[in-house]
Amino acid sequence: MLRKLFKFHGGVKPQTHKTQSTTQPIARVPLPERLVIPLHQAVGGHPRPLVAPGDKVFKGQRIGGADGSLSSAVHASTSGIVRDVAPALMPHTSGLTTLSVVIEPDGEDRWGELDKVNYRTAPPDELRDFLRDAGVVGLGGAVFPSYAKLKPGKEGRLKTLVINGAECEPFITCDDLLMRERAADMLKGIVAMRHMLQAEEVLIGIEDNKPEAVAAVQAAIAASGQSGIQAVAIPTRYPAGGAKQLIRVLTGIEVPHGRRSTDFGVQCFNVGTAYSIFEALEFGRPLISRVVTVAGNVDQPRNYEVLIGTPMDHVVRQSGARPDTDRYIMGGPMMGVRLPAFDVPVVKATNCILVGSPALFPPPPPEMPCIRCGECAKACPADLAPFEMYWFSRSKNFGKAQEYHLFDCIECGCCSFVCPSHIPLVDYFRFSKSEIWARERDKSSADAARDRFEFKNFRQEREKQEKAEKLAAKAAATREKVAADSQAGTASPATEAPDTAKPAAPSAEDTKRALIAAAMEKARQQKAQIAPKNTEQLSAETQADIDAIEARRAATATPPTPDA
Amino acid sequence: MLTALLVMTAVALVLGALLGYASLKFKVEGDPLVEKIDAILPQTQCGQCGFPGCRPYATAIASGEADINQCPPGGEEGIRKLADLLGREFKSLSEEHGVEKPKSVAVIDENTCIGCTLCIQACPVDAIVGAAKQLHTVVAGECTGCELCIAPCPVDCIAMEPIVDTLDTWKWRYPVIQIKQAA
Numbered sequence: 026m027l028r029k030l031f032k033f034h035g036g037v038k039p040q041t042h043k044t045q046s047t048t049q050p051i052a053r054v055p056l057p058e059r060l061v062i063p064l065h066q067a068v069g070g071h072p073r074p075l076v077a078p079g080d081k082v083f084k085g086q087r088i089g090g091a092d093g094s095l096s097s098a099v100h101a102s103t104s105g106i107v108r109d110v111a112p113a114l115m116p117h118t119s120g121l122t123t124l125s126v127v128i129e130p131d132g133e134d135r136w137g138e139l140d141k142v143n144y145r146t147a148p149p150d151e152l153r154d155f156l157r158d159a160g161v162v163g164l165g166g167a168v169f170p171s172y173a174k175l176k177p178g179k180e181g182r183l184k185t186l187v188i189n190g191a192e193c194e195p196f197i198t199c200d201d202l203l204m205r206e207r208a209a210d211m212l213k214g215i216v217a218m219r220h221m222l223q224a225e226e227v228l229i230g231i232e233d234n235k236p237e238a239v240a241a242v243q244a245a246i247a248a249s250g251q252s253g254i255q256a257v258a259i260p261t262r263y264p265a266g267g268a269k270q271l272i273r274v275l276t277g278i279e280v281p282h283g284r285r286s287t288d289f290g291v292q293c294f295n296v297g298t299a300y301s302i303f304e305a306l307e308f309g310r311p312l313i314s315r316v317v318t319v320a321g322n323v324d325q326p327r328n329y330e331v332l333i334g335t336p337m338d339h340v341v342r343q344s345g346a347r348p349d350t351d352r353y354i355m356g357g358p359m360m361g362v363r364l365p366a367f368d369v370p371v372v373k374a375t376n377c378i379l380v381g382s383p384a385l386f387p388p389p390p391p392e393m394p395c396i397r398c399g400e401c402a403k404a405c406p407a408d409l410a411p412f413e414m415y416w417f418s419r420s421k422n423f424g425k426a427q428e429y430h431l432f433d434c435i436e437c438g439c440c441s442f443v444c445p446s447h448i449p450l451v452d453y454f455r456f457s458k459s460e461i462w463a464r465e466r467d468k469s470s471a472d473a474a475r476d477r478f479e480f481k482n483f484r485q486e487r488e489k490q491e492k493a494e495k496l497a498a499k500a501a502a503t504r505e506k507v508a509a510d511s512q513a514g515t516a517s518p519a520t521e522a523p524d525t526a527k528p529a530a531p532s533a534e535d536t537k538r539a540l541i542a543a544a545m546e547k548a549r550q551q552k553a554q555i556a557p558k559n560t561e562q563l564s565a566e567t568q569a570d571i572d573a574i575e576a577r578r579a580a581t582a583t584p585p586t587p588d589a
Numbered sequence: 590m591l592t593a594l595l596v597m598t599a600v601a602l603v604l605g606a607l608l609g610y611a612s613l614k615f616k617v618e619g620d621p622l623v624e625k626i627d628a629i630l631p632q633t634q635c636g637q638c639g640f641p642g643c644r645p646y647a648t649a650i651a652s653g654e655a656d657i658n659q660c661p662p663g664g665e666e667g668i669r670k671l672a673d674l675l676g677r678e679f680k681s682l683s684e685e686h687g688v689e690k691p692k693s694v695a696v697i698d699e700n701t702c703i704g705c706t707l708c709i710q711a712c713p714v715d716a717i718v719g720a721a722k723q724l725h726t727v728v729a730g731e732c733t734g735c736e737l738c739i740a741p742c743p744v745d746c747i748a749m750e751p752i753v754d755t756l757d758t759w760k761w762r763y764p765v766i767q768i769k770q771a772a
Contacts, residue, residue: 117756118761121754121755452761456760456762456764458761459761460760463760467631471630474731475632475643475644477731478643478714481712482642
């Protein structure tokens with residue numbers, strides 16, 4: 026059955042460079058001397074470390090626990106001893122460090138006790154929790170925790186489950202090889218996802234420059250006897266592998282600004298994710314390795330099954346890096362990020378290590394002024410006007426840039442690719458986005474500070490007022506009490522005293538005197554109640570001294586208190 | 590002639606009454622300019638401007654009592670925004686009010702703190718928790734870096750530590766523009 030396909034706006038056709046790394050099957054990489062596994066590898070909360078230096082860990086043992094509502098666990102990739110839990114450089118342009126677990130492999134590569142789940146009978150909720158603890162995240166590059174996406178929309182069922190095997194970026198072939206070699210297992214993962222999402226149909230989108238992968242997946246579907254699953258060859262056009270673009274091509278649905286694809290009954294997963302879901306559900310194996318393409322400035326470009334945490338230079342060594350290598354890029358040439366060092370670890374987001382050299386990726390020609398030719402708008406797959414966003418980003422007019430839907434930009438790099446003035450447009454957009462986020466953070470913290478400051482002032486005023494009220498109430502109570510006392514006391518003398526014409530003036534005076542007397546009485550009582558300390562087990566001399574002092578004190582204290 | 594005068598007077602009276610009614614009915618509570626200025630100020634509540642908090646300073650700017658360049662935490666960008674809002678010339682930060690510093694938070698040395706509560710009383714945003722003779726600590730997320738807690742501490746156990754970049758706060762740099770050399 027031939028399916029009607031749709032087109033997305035824009036896109037480019039860069040040279041694919043894919044044939045070099047697909048000549049040989051996926052190879053395993055020997056165990057490195059040490060593995061550095063960052064705990065924060067996926068979108069969402071930072072996982073908590075569950076191991077300490079010196080602990081022995083098994084392959085597949087959880088070393089970072091999911092924390093918060095959106096977070097994904099991290100596992101030991103091999104058996105060995107934890108050497109350190111400390112910040113280490115992560116594969117990110119910033120060159121920042123993140124809390125990582127350093128494992129020294131013992132060479133046995135022994136699996137520990139694995140949790141298992143019967144995915145054919147277990148309810149979807151249990152499967153989601155299981156996948157969260159198995160650390161399964163989207164392997165297409167966004168590393169979004171998969172369990173959070175495996176929820177059907179409001180209607181409780183999904184129309185179309187889209188599986189992304191497009192792999193549009195040049196050089197990268199990890200999904201291609203995975204589909205060629207492991208199509209049957211991947212399909213089992215897809216069937217499990219379909220069950221969890223209650224999806225009517227499944228569409229596996231593969232670019233038509235991968236005929237072997239299309240054939241392998243189609244053969245696997247035929248062999249499995251599943252109905253409603255279709256592998257579709259789609260035209261090769263970058264970025265057909267973008268989730269929104271692939272959904273557009275396969276279903277014709279255009280997901281508008283601010284909406285999710287599930288609102289339209291569509292959800293999209295990468296083929297690598299489907300395979301790791303199969304591994305997790307079938308064998309209980311968490312996500313501890315992934316297929317990584319090593320390409321670019323190497324003697325033998327190839328795909329490897331790499332343990333998470335393996336240093337990148339260790340992987341590249343298998344392919345033979347050429348001597349003029351000056352950089353590693355994680356991802357492809359369009360969207361990849363330049364890495365701060367060669368020995369950063371492979372993480373769940375690493376689909377490709379692109380080895381660069383000045384000859385392979387020469388420095389870009391100097392940036393020229395924008396001539397408003399509109400080529401970038403023609404190429405933009407998100408239907409934006411990059412040249413407008415560029416003007417506003419460049420002049421730091423972020424509000425206007427946002428009005429031109431800066432946040433719908435998927436940073437695919439098509440605009441920079443076609444720009445005749447060699448303007449690094451995506452760099453400007455990334456800069457603008459992070460500035461806007463920083464400003465929003467600043468603004469919300471300023472608002473919080475203002476609220477707290479105003480509340481503190483309000484609280485201080487309130488406390489002052491409460492204190493004043495309390496004092497006034499107490500004073501009033503004492504006055505009343507004394508007045509009552511004095512009335513009872515003066516009731517009889519009042520009959521004797523003839524001067525009752527002006528009772529107000531003397532009573533005020535009396536009250537005051539009575540108040541003072543009451544306070545003095547209270548103080549004396551308190552003083553009397555204080556028991557002397559350290560008076561046990563005293564020697565006779567000390568006791569005698571104390572007695573003498575007490576006698577003196579009594580003698581001096583008696584004269585002023587005869588009237589009391 | 591008289592009719593015309595009467596008509597004009599009547600019209601003037603009616604319109605005057607309408608205007609008077611409108612000015613009562615649609616009276617703006619408070620000064621909206623103060624709100625706008627206050628929104629630009631960083632809300633550090635540090636008092637370096639010479640006023641007890643950001644809102645008093647905003648009020649002073651609005652009434653013309655204070656200049657726009659007295660807020661070191663707001664920095665040059667803040668002054669620029671104030672200048673834009675008020676239609677004034679940009680001025681560099683006034684030196685007598687302090688210098689622009691990187692954003693930092695207060696940290697209490699737990700070995701030295703004696704639990705005197707003086708810093709708690711000084712904190713304008715209630716970001717320090719603790720009780721008498723109990724160890725105090727700064728809630729880093731709420732600390733504005735105003736440094737008001739440093740002076741009252743009798744044992745000098747509070748230090749300001751600059752905020753380090755994390756992956757969540759890291760920013761992409763402004764793209765470097767290569768300028769071609771003239772031949």
